[in-house]
Amino acid sequence: MEIIMSVLVMGLIAIVLAVALIISSKKFHVPENPLIEKVASLLPQANCGACGFPGCAGFAKAFVEDPVPGMRCPVASAEVLKAIGEVLGTSIGESKPMRAVLHCNGKHSNVQTVSEYIGVRSCAAANMLYTGDKACMYSCIGYGDCAKVCLFGAITMEDGIAVFDAEKCTGCGLCVKECPRKVISLVQKRISNVRVTCSSHDKGPVVRKNCKVGCIACGKCVKVCPKEAITVAPGSNLARIDDAKCILCGKCVAECDVMHAIAADGRVVKAVEIIIKKKQQEKEEKQKAAAMAAGAANNPAASDTKEVKS
């Protein structure tokens, strides 16, 4: 008897709730554009929010219902965009794949440590408090706010600076927004990248005192660049490479041989090695020639050497 009663009671409750659910689902039904779901399913589904909307579904909704020119998913590949365009019956402007790079090489071994920081391990917190435990007040702070915010695991913290994995990076730009020192920027995703690994606006001598690998704005790279892609803005004390103009020749990297403030990755590294080797050879040859000339000049009159010197 008890069993029957309990079965009945539970069954009744189930029926009542089911009816309530059915009614409410009918009554409170919100008609939704079926296209939204289709678009959302094509998106990367990382919900990174780099587009400025709450997740991929939010982006899809905005994209279908109220598209604004220039709106884009920074992460989606060209094929995905094409597919979305097909669904909507329009064509979408292609977005170039980007990646994030760090403009600092302030590893603990390179930059002087001037104090010890105790407190919340967050770049934003430390930056609010003071100029950081590194001597350079423009450097990467190194507590990994960018790594925490990265949804693709592309950033690791090594020796006090952020290291970016070019493969994993999707160019969503969340880290660029998060960085309180603004030492991260987005560049084209190409076979390689050449960049100035310094953000210091300090004058040359100060940079030299603080850091082994800072840009002192000597301007050697500007001269060597065949495409005029490098500029030192007046008053900025810092060289910057225009990514759009850069042809990845690697000459500037080889030229910056004192402070090593220009870095390359990917295939250019090899090109740089070759350039440096060549330069060294040339130098050796010059030295040899000079030595030979000197050796030859030793015998004749002293007036000849004077001429060479002048």
Next chain:
Amino acid sequence: MAFGLKTFSRGGIHVDDRKYSHESPIEKLPAPKTVVIPISQHIGAPAKAVVTKDQAVKIGQLIAEKSGFISANVLSPVSGIVKAVEARMTPTGFKQDCIVIENDMKDEYFEAFTAVAPSAEVIEKLDISGAVKAVEKAGIVGMGGAAFPTSVKLSPPPDVKIDTVILNGVECEPYLTADARIMIEDADRIVAGLALIMKIFSKNGPVKGYIGIEANKPDSIQKMAEAASKYKDIEVVSLALKYPQGGEKQLINAIVGRDVPSGKLPSAVGCVVQNVATAASIYDAAVNNRPLIERVVTVTGMGVKKQKNLLVRFGTMFTELIDYCGGVTDDASMLICGGPMMGKALQTSEVPVTKAVSGILVLTQSEANLYEEAPCIRCGRCVDVCPMGLQPGLINKVIDAADYGRLEELSLLDCIECGSCNYICAGHERLVQKIKIGKVKLQEILKARKEKEAQTKKDDKK
């Protein structure tokens, strides 16, 4: 805790006051060879430098002019030659534009000044109309630590009626004794300054004056009461020992029992709070035409060899003050500008004394909080001690979860960053630092929302 003494009603902590330098009289430090004067020593818009390199200046000469309503003049504290106008490290922890002046040791004043001794008759006779202007000209800011331009405080909007002026002699921060010493050694000047402020506000009706002092300074209370007895409507209030009694809102609550509404200024409840040292300099500026060129700084903490109170010119390097006190001990580990609760930790002692520096504190390893953060065990002590009635522990969790939108309902912007929760935390969590991050993020959200609302309004109009 003595019973029957007034104090504020909500939260607060009882800290060991550690006033090591209370008994040491104020010593005058000789003016330094070079001074470094930041052009922004106050809250609000930075002043604009009006001197150039190699220009000769005299004491009290304007070297940076106030720009904007909330701003303050900066005067030269020495006579000499301007050596540079460049970015230097300041006690804010960052580099700021500073004017570097080489002292010629002649101590020539730019304008003549008088030396009228403070008394009730002097204030009675004084023509008050020029007082606020004189305060503005002398570049006086709040000397308790916040450095709010005093002239702005003394000229509230015409519809605001002030009936109470409170002098803040609480000095609730442990270690610091500068205000206590000024009250002992210069009580007459302070009380005259208070009478002067009261006179400024008395055109709209009678004004009552209070001087709040914590009960751990009986000698200060006695001296101030003696001085105050010569004036009418001035009362010295002895307060129970509790931090943060020196907070404006807490002090008003403790003395006159009024609660300043959330997001409002003390003037909303008819009160004005001034620091005791500020009151003294207001007297000097308004009566004697003396510029604000020096202040009393407490150099203390177990990290310095001798704890002292020093009268120093603005722009003197911290290093000089510390070395005058015998230098630092071997286990000194933190250098703090201000008190241990709300002071700012510095990474170098090569920063100048500014108008807001009330103390230089050198903490040893055993005194300073050098613990790494441990998990919150939800002991709830932070909630119990919060003088503003907030829930710091919950706020901390919300910030950890990056759920910044929720901070608004937790009324985060009410936080006065007194550090009580940080002090009491069983897990040594850096609550104030988290709250500061949260405030920035919340303000971003509020700003975005405001912009959006303005945008929709515009669209609606279209």
Next chain:
Amino acid sequence: METKDKKWIVGQGSHIYFPQDTSKIMFQVILALLPASAMAVYVFGFDALKVLLIGVISAVAVEALIQKYLMKTPVTIGDYSAALTGLLLALNLPASSPWWMVCIGSLISIGIGKLAYGGLGQNPFNPALVGRVALLIGFPALMTDWSVTGGYLSELYRKIPAEALTTATPLGFIKAYSGSNFTADLVAYFNSYSINLKTLFIGATSGSIGEVSELALLLGALYLIYKKVLNWEIPAAFIGTVGIIAMAAYYVKPQAMLLPHYHLFSGGLFLGALFMATDMVTSPFTFRGRIVFGIGCGVLTMLIRLYGGYPEGVSFAILLMNIFVPIIDIYIKPKRFGV
């Protein structure tokens, strides 16, 4: 050293701290539980000591092992929280508990009750109670075996009627015979019986190890309140509510109800109210929240005792109220300044 060249440590204020931190709090709670533990050993003999030691050691070992090999995080047994959980668990077990049951309890307490949620400060439920309730449901017979082999209590038992007390606590006894026709007789027997308030208070009733002596527990709690480790709000609200409900029930139906002091002093109420409900991690932040929490615990305890299937409801009541803590925290806010 030159002041100028000194390398300083930089952080955000406050730069000084209150010395009463997590490990000191935990250690003081353990200290406060020592009188109750000593009393337990006096009352139950060597059995109790054995359970207490196994409880503490196994809890610490479980925490260390899980953190080192499973979670691969720093081992935090230094903050005494694991030892405290083990001690509390042991105090909630009968003296006759076999060693393996105590170990299983520790494993559940620390492993599932605490570390699975992310460790200290993250657990929604009191870990010791999670362990105890799991054991109560898993081993109901062992967990209600109140047989005594040594100590003061076995001496006492020789003098009093065996059928009344050897196998059950007064609360359990009433519950077991509730509804039968001699409930009234039993109640009358207990209510007239010579176990007066004093005996109950100092500790001569059967029960879990820790709950025998309310006096010892109270001593420990007073020490903690003096040290500002314990809040008085929760125990006051909890015990007060239980007392009021027990009294009301007795006056409504005196022939079927135990005297209120049985409800107050014979079960696990004091242990629960003073040391389990007040666990900082699982109780509300605010003063008013703690009062609500205490009252809720009291009401649920009495509901379970009077109408539920178990004779004792303190553990369940606290665990159930633990669920409400986040809600209490959100809706019961402290009074803000200037609003």
